[in-house]
Amino acid sequence: MSTYREEKRRDQQLRAEQDREDRRLELEAQLEIQRLKAEENRKDADARHRQEQADKKAKQAKAQAKKAAAAAQRAKLLRWLKTNPATLFVAFVMVASIVPAILSQIGALTGASVAAPMAGLLAAMLEGGAWAITFMGKQAEDAGREPRKYRIGTWAVAAVAAAVNFWHGLEAYAAHPWVAFVLGASSLFAIYIWDLKTHGSHGKTKAQKQAEKAHKAHVSARRKHHPEIVEAAVKLQAALPFGVLDDESAFAAAWRIHTGAEPGLSAELYATATTAVLSLGAAFELGDNVREELLETGFKAARLNPFAELTQTPGSQAGIGSNPPEPPAEKPRETGPRGRSDEELDTLLPDALSAAAELVADGKQISATGLAKKLQIRREDALKLRDRVIEQRRLHVA
Structure with missing residues (x-):
């Protein structure tokens, strides 16, 4: 329990x-x-x-x-x-001119028993039409189109409006005829101010006009002196799509095709420049061997030359200046023939002087290689003869 x-x-x-x-x-x-x-x-x-x-x-x-x-x-x-203060004042003057012109036209039309509303519309048609055409011309000019027809239309409509105002002024102000001229001018003055501002600010400057004139003269001279190349340039432009080549690029391409050189240069010009340089050197060298008075004149010119550092001295022009370094003569092999003696070199000296004169006449420097080729002697002997020839020519110049 x-x-x-x-x-x-x-x-x-x-x-x-x-x-x-x-x-x-x-x-x-x-x-x-x-x-x-x-x-x-x-x-x-x-x-x-x-x-x-x-x-x-x-x-x-x-x-x-x-x-x-x-x-x-x-x-x-x-x-x-x-x-733009000019724009602000132009706008003010235009308003001050347009408003009286319209009011005068309304007064003229209402005075001719034309209802006031219709008179206002007709006045607006004349003044507004002139300005509508004006602004359309400005838009066309900004787009790169020719504005001439718009300007003609503007002045034509403005002239009609001016005539209406002038007629009204003669009737309304008979005691003061000059008021009629002012009212007539009110329809033209605003157009003139606008036209002056628009074309004055967008017109070409004096520098631009001079540049265009210089460009036209350049094109004319190019066509006169290089007609074949100009024709080839036109053909190149015609062969390619429009706008691919401009005038300068086409002319440069045609010049390279015809001459093989850059524009302005040619094979004839290169040859002329090279010949002139060689002829200048040869003239002094020949003068040394043909007429001693030419060499004396060269020395006098050098003393009187104000740009001596830019020109050669008569010594260098006579072929006896600094010569390019000659490579070291190869050592003759012991088994080969020995060089000529001093007596033999003295015998060859006249021939060496003549060979040296020929080298100078050809526009070349007096070198051992040149004498060796002229006299058909070994280079070691030509080196010794070269030193003797240069020494003789220095003594002759002195």
């Missing part, structure tokens, strides 16, 4: 403990739910705060950008007014 009671008591204790545990777990679950909900609410509040801050900054940035744009626009307008 006692055992049953004890077991029942333990069961009751266990159920009580289980109930307490269940309530504890339920309470913890509710607290966790509340914590999560509070965390979510906090995150939502942070997000709303950040969004509000971002919207506020965006509004401030937009306001600052709008303010900066307005300031930039004002600055741009001020710069334009400072740099």
